[in-house]
Amino acid sequence: MRPTRDLLRRAVEAAGITILLAAGIAFCLSSGPILLEPPATMLSHADRAMRAQEPFLLYLRDLDRRLPPGATLAVLSPQSAADLIGPSYLLPLGQLPRQVVVPPALLRDPSALPPRYVAAYQSAFHDARYRLVSSTADGQLWELASPATPREGSR
Amino acid sequence: MTGIVFVATLVLLPVLGWGLVPRRAAAWLPVPAGIAVAAGLGAVVVAVEMFAMSALGIRWTVLRVAALPLVLTVVRLAQTRRSERRSWPRAAPLALVAMGIGMLVTTYAALTTRSTNADLLLFWGAKAQRFAAARGIDVPYLADPLHWALHSDYPPLLPCLWAFSSLAAANFAWGASLATLPVFAGFLVLAVWGLARLDGDDGVAARSAAVMAAFIACTFPAAGVAGNADPVLVFFEATALFILLFAADRPGATLIAGAFLAACVLTKFEGVFFVAGLLGASLLVPRRTRIRDTAIMAALPAAALSAWFVYCRSHGLLMYLGHPPRLYLSAERLGAVIRRLTAGASYGVAYAPWIVVFLLLCVTRAPRERWTLALGTAAVTLVADALVYLTAPGDPTLWVQWSGARLLLTPLVCLYAAAISEPGGAAALSRSSGDRTRSTASAAPAA
Numbered sequence: 001m002r003p004t005r006d007l008l009r010r011a012v013e014a015a016g017i018t019i020l021l022a023a024g025i026a027f028c029l030s031s032g033p034i035l036l037e038p039p040a041t042m043l044s045h046a047d048r049a050m051r052a053q054e055p056f057l058l059y060l061r062d063l064d065r066r067l068p069p070g071a072t073l074a075v076l077s078p079q080s081a082a083d084l085i086g087p088s089y090l091l092p093l094g095q096l097p098r099q100v101v102v103p104p105a106l107l108r109d110p111s112a113l114p115p116r117y118v119a120a121y122q123s124a125f126h127d128a129r130y131r132l133v134s135s136t137a138d139g140q141l142w143e144l145a146s147p148a149t150p151r152e153g154s155r
Numbered sequence: 156m157t158g159i160v161f162v163a164t165l166v167l168l169p170v171l172g173w174g175l176v177p178r179r180a181a182a183w184l185p186v187p188a189g190i191a192v193a194a195g196l197g198a199v200v201v202a203v204e205m206f207a208m209s210a211l212g213i214r215w216t217v218l219r220v221a222a223l224p225l226v227l228t229v230v231r232l233a234q235t236r237r238s239e240r241r242s243w244p245r246a247a248p249l250a251l252v253a254m255g256i257g258m259l260v261t262t263y264a265a266l267t268t269r270s271t272n273a274d275l276l277l278f279w280g281a282k283a284q285r286f287a288a289a290r291g292i293d294v295p296y297l298a299d300p301l302h303w304a305l306h307s308d309y310p311p312l313l314p315c316l317w318a319f320s321s322l323a324a325a326n327f328a329w330g331a332s333l334a335t336l337p338v339f340a341g342f343l344v345l346a347v348w349g350l351a352r353l354d355g356d357d358g359v360a361a362r363s364a365a366v367m368a369a370f371i372a373c374t375f376p377a378a379g380v381a382g383n384a385d386p387v388l389v390f391f392e393a394t395a396l397f398i399l400l401f402a403a404d405r406p407g408a409t410l411i412a413g414a415f416l417a418a419c420v421l422t423k424f425e426g427v428f429f430v431a432g433l434l435g436a437s438l439l440v441p442r443r444t445r446i447r448d449t450a451i452m453a454a455l456p457a458a459a460l461s462a463w464f465v466y467c468r469s470h471g472l473l474m475y476l477g478h479p480p481r482l483y484l485s486a487e488r489l490g491a492v493i494r495r496l497t498a499g500a501s502y503g504v505a506y507a508p509w510i511v512v513f514l515l516l517c518v519t520r521a522p523r524e525r526w527t528l529a530l531g532t533a534a535v536t537l538v539a540d541a542l543v544y545l546t547a548p549g550d551p552t553l554w555v556q557w558s559g560a561r562l563l564l565t566p567l568v569c570l571y572a573a574a575i576s577e578p579g580g581a582a583a584l585s586r587s588s589g590d591r592t593r594s595t596a597s598a599a600p601a602a
Contacts, residue, residue, distance in 0.1 A: 005518065005520070008518050009515075009518045009519070009577075010362070012514050012515055012517075012518050013362055013365075013366060013515065015511075015514075016366065016369070016511035016512075016514065016515060017253050017365055017366060017369040019373075019507055019511055020257075020366075020369035020370055020372060020373035020507065020508065020511060021253065021256050021257060021260065021369045021372055021373070023372075023373040023377075023502070023504040023507050023508075024257070024260040024261070024264070024369070024372030024373045024376060024377075025256075025260055025372075026504070027260075027264065027269070027373075027376050027377050027503065027504075028260060028263055028264050028267075028269055028376070030503075031269045032269075034263075035267060038266075038330070039267055039268045039330075041268070042268050042271050042275065042276065042329055042330060042333065042382070043268060043271060043276075044267075044268050045267050045268045045269045046268050046269070046270075046271040046379075047379065050271065050273055057276075087273070087277055089301075089304075090276075090277040090278070090281065090304055090305070091276055091277060093281055093302075094276055094277065094280050094281030094284065095276075097284050097285065097288060097327075102301070103301055
């Protein structure tokens with residue numbers, strides 16, 4: 001009996017391994033053709049919802065190069081109106097480690113010191129305290145007009 | 156270069172943990188399992204040291220963190236006699252090919268960002284990067300009310316481990332952090348390969364490892380775990396379980412399993428459910444030393460979680476740990492959770508991992524105590540997975556949709572452990588014919 005059961009077990013193992021590996025390969029192929037060059041960002045081939053954030057990630061990467069270390073900054077995005085300190089705040093927080101990212105909600109708090117910069121990614125921004133520094137298709141960068149009062153970087 | 160150094164520190168974890176493998180366990184651990192166990196202990200010692208240094212106000216440097224484990228490894232190597240050095244188990248070419256394809260698929264999916272988890276960007280990466288910059292657990296950063304979504308009291312093992320890699324690489328490497336998935340998946344395959352060899356011949360051990368590699372390739376990328384803590388957690392969970400399945404009576408095994416369980420609770424809160432399930436199931440196993448062994452295994456995770464709790468409490472970081480979870484139970488909510496979990500369980504391949512493991516279980520004749528241990532743990536973690544979503548006061552649907560497939564990896568890997576826990580090959584035949592002589596890889600006497 002034992003050799004027969006061993007054979008059956010080996011057959012099930014072989015079939016199972018084949019099915020599981022085929023499923024893994026199919027998953028890789030389902031998210032685009034096989035590529036050997038490194039992806040542009042961590043989201044280049046992620047699922048559709050995350051991939052939609054890739055331009056924002058590239059925008060943040062560019063901001064990191066342009067802004068001085070230690071500068072305080074609020075990043076506005078199409079999502080940030082509804083999502084005050086959720087992903088739309090956490091994403092810049094992680095991607096701009098050299099700057100001090102504050103939640104956009106602080107801009108509406110009259111008792112809070114305003115950040116030195118406001119980056120408006122695909123969203124409108126107007127505040128008499130800020131002057132436009134640069135504008136691209138993706139967004140605008142604003143700087144506090146009076147440099148004496150920006151919120152100090154605490155990190 | 157930053158990415159290469161970052162990944163190298165993870166790949167070289169066995170070097171840091173080698174000196175911590177109990178000497179009496181090193182005598183019976185087959186080489187692949189020895190590497191995996193050393194990797195796990197290396198990760199534990201790095202994280203525990205970094206946690207302790209933060210508690211004592213000592214700034215992290217690579218040298219300060221790595222010095223003690225490296226010295227222990229050098230001492231161990233110096234004490235190891237040439238006759239104690241062990242050989243690698245042989246494997247049939249087909250099993251090796253299956254293992255290779257499984258690891259290749261997993262690595263490809265992770266490094267080409269097909270399996271990226273959003274929590275890497277929102278949570279794990281941000282924390283690790285910040286800890287590395289602060290050269291310690293950054294309490295003011297975690298305690299900032301604006302950072303509540305970073306979960307101030309979430310277990311610190313992965314951010315510490317990545318902070319260590321960041322210190323070595325001089326920066327946090329976002330892309331390279333995705334390689335944590337294939338690295339720890341590789342350690343898990345090695346653990347299965349070596350530990351299965353203790354109770355089977357070379358062929359059985361290699362086939363078991365191939366099954367595990369295929370399981371990982373099918374489920375981990377589809378669950379989107381690259382950059383999350385789940386690959387690390389499942390490695391610790393599954394290795395602890397395999398140690399108890401294949402080596403529970405061997406000297407030093409209980410201590411290693413306890414250290415891995417401590418790592419589970421320091422990696423994710425969900426690790427607590429696994430530890431509770433495994434300890435509960437191990438009490439049901441009819442073994443003479445079950446109470447003593449369970450007490451030893453429980454002591455380490457209890458100490459680890461208590462230490463983290465005290466640290467968080469004394470630094471004002473308590474969030475989830477500050478109050479007992481409350482269940483918002485209703486038939487409607489439970490139904491919604493079960494429906495979404497069931498959807499996540501398909502892994503996009505029509506439940507293939509569940510069907511395969513069911514068929515494997517049908518042709519497996521493992522000893523009853525092994526099934527009690529593996530299936531009991533699977534049952535507890537499955538129920539816990541459903542209940543954890545009911546602790547949210549709001550609609551849990553999105554939460555389950557987001558993480559259900561990841562959480563189900565734990566009960567699923569327990570089922571695979573049960574399915575490959577049958578003593579097999581020459582070792583089983585020799586036992587069944589009355590020959591009690593152990594195979595060459597399992598030559599050390601039981602405790």
